[in-house]
Amino acid sequence: MSAAGLVVRFVHLAATVGLVGIATALLVAGPSDRPTAREWQRAMRRWSRVLVTLALAAGAAAVAHQAAVLEGGVAALDARAFGRLLLGTQSGAVWLVRGSLLVILAAFLAVRVDVERGGDWIAARGEAALLSVSALALLGAAGHAAAVEPGTARAVIVDALHTVAAGTWAGALLPLAALWRRAGREDGADSRPYAVLAARRFSRGALVVIVVAVVTGAGNAIVQVGSVAALVGTLYGRLLLAKLALLAGVLGIAAINRWRLVPALSGDGARVGRPAMRRLARLVTAEAAAAILLLALVAAMASTPPARHTPPEWPFTTRVSLVALGHAPQLRPLVLVGSQIAVLGAAALVASLVLRAWRLPLLGGALALLIAGAAVTLPPLTIDAYPTTYVRPRVAYTAASIANGLELYRAHCAVCHGARGAGDGPARGRLPRVPADLSGTHTTDHTAGDLFWWITHGIARGGMPGFGSTLTEDERWDVVNAVRALGSAGSARALGEILAPPRLVAPDFAFAVGPTPPRALREYRSRRLVLLVLYSLPTSRPRLAQLAERYDLLGTLGVEVIAVDRAGGADAIARLGGAPPVLFPVVTEGGREIVAAYDVFADGAHAEFLIDRQGYVRARSTGAEPPTDLDALLAQVGELNAEKPAAPVPDEHVH
Amino acid sequence: MRLWKVVVLVDLALVLGVGWGYLWWGRTAARLERDLALAQATVAGGEREVHGEGVVRAVLPDINVIVITHGDLPGYMPPMTMGFRTATPKIPETVRVGDAVRFTVRGVPPNMTLTAIATLGR
Numbered sequence: 034m035s036a037a038g039l040v041v042r043f044v045h046l047a048a049t050v051g052l053v054g055i056a057t058a059l060l061v062a063g064p065s066d067r068p069t070a071r072e073w074q075r076a077m078r079r080w081s082r083v084l085v086t087l088a089l090a091a092g093a094a095a096v097a098h099q100a101a102v103l104e105g106g107v108a109a110l111d112a113r114a115f116g117r118l119l120l121g122t123q124s125g126a127v128w129l130v131r132g133s134l135l136v137i138l139a140a141f142l143a144v145r146v147d148v149e150r151g152g153d154w155i156a157a158r159g160e161a162a163l164l165s166v167s168a169l170a171l172l173g174a175a176g177h178a179a180a181v182e183p184g185t186a187r188a189v190i191v192d193a194l195h196t197v198a199a200g201t202w203a204g205a206l207l208p209l210a211a212l213w214r215r216a217g218r219e220d221g222a223d224s225r226p227y228a229v230l231a232a233r234r235f236s237r238g239a240l241v242v243i244v245v246a247v248v249t250g251a252g253n254a255i256v257q258v259g260s261v262a263a264l265v266g267t268l269y270g271r272l273l274l275a276k277l278a279l280l281a282g283v284l285g286i287a288a289i290n291r292w293r294l295v296p297a298l299s300g301d302g303a304r305v306g307r308p309a310m311r312r313l314a315r316l317v318t319a320e321a322a323a324a325i326l327l328l329a330l331v332a333a334m335a336s337t338p339p340a341r342h343t344p345p346e347w348p349f350t351t352r353v354s355l356v357a358l359g360h361a362p363q364l365r366p367l368v369l370v371g372s373q374i375a376v377l378g379a380a381a382l383v384a385s386l387v388l389r390a391w392r393l394p395l396l397g398g399a400l401a402l403l404i405a406g407a408a409v410t411l412p413p414l415t416i417d418a419y420p421t422t423y424v425r426p427r428v429a430y431t432a433a434s435i436a437n438g439l440e441l442y443r444a445h446c447a448v449c450h451g452a453r454g455a456g457d458g459p460a461r462g463r464l465p466r467v468p469a470d471l472s473g474t475h476t477t478d479h480t481a482g483d484l485f486w487w488i489t490h491g492i493a494r495g496g497m498p499g500f501g502s503t504l505t506e507d508e509r510w511d512v513v514n515a516v517r518a519l520g521s522a523g524s525a526r527a528l529g530e531i532l533a534p535p536r537l538v539a540p541d542f543a544f545a546v547g548p549t550p551p552r553a554l555r556e557y558r559s560r561r562l563v564l565l566v567l568y569s570l571p572t573s574r575p576r577l578a579q580l581a582e583r584y585d586l587l588g589t590l591g592v593e594v595i596a597v598d599r600a601g602g603a604d605a606i607a608r609l610g611g612a613p614p615v616l617f618p619v620v621t622e623g624g625r626e627i628v629a630a631y632d633v634f635a636d637g638a639h640a641e642f643l644i645d646r647q648g649y650v651r652a653r654s655t656g657a658e659p660p661t662d663l664d665a666l667l668a669q670v671g672e673l674n675a676e677k678p679a680a681p682v683p684d685e686h687v688h
Numbered sequence: 689m690r691l692w693k694v695v696v697l698v699d700l701a702l703v704l705g706v707g708w709g710y711l712w713w714g715r716t717a718a719r720l721e722r723d724l725a726l727a728q729a730t731v732a733g734g735e736r737e738v739h740g741e742g743v744v745r746a747v748l749p750d751i752n753v754i755v756i757t758h759g760d761l762p763g764y765m766p767p768m769t770m771g772f773r774t775a776t777p778k779i780p781e782t783v784r785v786g787d788a789v790r791f792t793v794r795g796v797p798p799n800m801t802l803t804a805i806a807t808l809g810r
Contacts, residue, residue, distance in 0.1 A: 155692070549758060606745065
């Protein structure tokens with residue numbers, strides 16, 4: 034987003050929030066017959082007219098900017114481009130409705146009528162509030178919240194609540210500060226009771242509104258950011274952090290206002306009340322200035338891709354993870370004690386907030402305990418981290434990616450790490466350190482992003498070179514997927530005829546039978562069990578005949594059989610022949626990748642993998658000779674059909 | 689007229705206006721969907737001829753059936769493995785298991801028979 038786009042969005046947002054704030058302030062303060070109060074109300078109505086004009090102008094500019102972005106340049110802008118944007122897209126339709134609301138509001142504010150009678154006063158002020166709040170609330174329906182899938186309606190409603198709550202509060206600050214400044218002056222004494230009443234009402238309402246804004250804001254953050262890595266590692270997340278820091282300062286001032294100044298307002302006029310009101314006006318003006326900065330951050334966030342859709346760059350060289358304890362069990366008691374000290378500290382903190390007595394000593398003790406607890410707990414849990422640690426792999430965990438990665442692995446990695454990743458390559462003796470064993474659970478302790486960093490930049494102290502310049506980014510992700518597959522070979526070896534818990538993710542693959550359109554393993558998810566058979570002729574022929582003859586039974590039980598000839602080739606079906614007729618899919622295209630990837634999990638010429646409806650390999654049967662009967666398979670299928678889905682569907686990317 | 693009455697009228701107009709706009713939006717979408725469904729439905733009915741590609745999985749000359757794993761048969765059948773009755777007993781003799789084929793089925797659904805088949809290669 035360009036600077037111009039940012040500025041028009043900010044001006045539009047600030048003007049709309051200002052409109053909402055003035056309407057709220059006038060409603061909160063109520064009608065009055067005091068001259069100073071009437072003068073303030075007139076000034077606010079003048080400002081309303083200025084702001085509504087500004088909001089409309091900036092809104093039109095924002096629409097024009099968006100149209101220019103969509104059409105690819107200012108030169109392409111014409112009436113039809115606007116038509117396409119406003120009538121053809123959802124965000125355009127929302128802008129249209131918001132624009133109409135603001136036009137009606139402008140007309141409404143331009144008309145000068147007498148509104149002294151009770152019903153008219155409420156109607157006039159209420160209508161201004163209603164129109165401006167509606168215009169502000171609809172902002173979310175044209176922003177990031179409208180792009181959330183699934184749960185769009187909920188995200189939009191939460192976002193609208195957040196915008197309205199934060200907008201009413203932030204917008205009302207400046208108008209009310211103006212009232213208090215007038216009332217704090219010598220000649221504004223006539224309106225002081227009115228100003229004090231407004232302060233009390235606003236103070237009460239603000240508490241509720243802030244709680245709503247914080248809760249809905251947390252909801253928005255979960256949807257749009259979602260993780261610590263995304264919070265500290267993306268522009269959107271960092272803008273949010275800046276917003277939170279600013280907000281903490283604003284809330285600090287608000288707390289002083291609420292608990293110190295507002296109670297003092299009703300004190301003795303000249304000595305206590307009036308100075309308190311002047312201070313209140315000053316502090317609230319400062320608060321409002323911070324709120325305007327906050328709106329600038331909001332405008333910047335609205336024009337930045339949400340953190341969830343951006344690869345996060347971890348800014349620290351370490352991270353905290355329980356994984357560290359796996360290598361050093363002797364540290365567990367230390368961490369346990371440290372965490373309990375921290376819990377004690379948290380309890381003391383709550384107590385210091387709740388209790389009236391010993392508040393300061395309790396607070397000091399709580400902070401000391403929290404720091405001590407953190408100092409004991411965190412060092413043992415700290416492990417190395419890299420900028421890419423939390424990056425989501427760019428390449429999905431598929432057989433094709435694993436096959437490609439394994440080829441690269443054999444060319445570049447196997448010389449040290451060994452053909453199967455056991456750390457036993459021929460060159461291992463020449464290294465300063467024993468190369469890592471990639472075949473065990475060790476690699477699963479690290480994120481895919483960690484592996485990607487090491488493959489890209491190498492590990493200097495271990496003598497591992499970096500491949501950032503030799504391999505493309507996608508190729509390095511392929512290697513990560515291959516290393517992940519090698520790392521799960523251990524859990525594949527534990528699989529047998531007894532159904533195992535869902536641990537081993539079956540890499541997705543695409544295949545075709547003859548000239549038919551390709552299909553993917555993923556398409557069978559939540560519908561059918563899949564028996565993936567890697568076969569070699571002639572060893573596997575009796576087994577395939579057995580499966581072919583009972584294919585109707587297997588189909589009735591919800592099993593699809595997918596057979597892959599190890600020798601590969603487009604003539605796989607012809608090689609099988611027509612007696613008995615084999616009707617299950619026999620892969621003629623894509624088989625090479627499937628064999629390469631699943632061979633990591635196989636131990637012989639014939640291999641069968643039973644994949645459940647969530648996409649996990651639950652049983653395998655592999656060896657030089659195929660199994661001779663169907664009993665074991667039918668028992669496993671029966672058990673799988675009886676069980677409830679135990680594990681969530683695996684992500685298509687490794688972690 | 690008193691102001692509050694004006695305000696009520698304005699609000700009412702606003703609600704009606706936005707509601708009408710929303711409904712218009714929905715009706716436009718519904719009309720587009722109906723048109724699409726209609727366009728698809730007009731294809732159905734009467735005798736039809738469908739062409740497809742596939743691979744021969746089994747030949748059963750005794751009952752004049754060829755089993756083919758085929759791609760999409762437009763407007764008739766999604767990709768699947770399916771047995772087709774042949775129009776003449778001669779047709780099964782021309783293909784073998786594993787042949788990639790292009791074929792034609794003709795008839796009034798669901799009574800369709802395979803009328804022509806040509807080998808693309810093995």
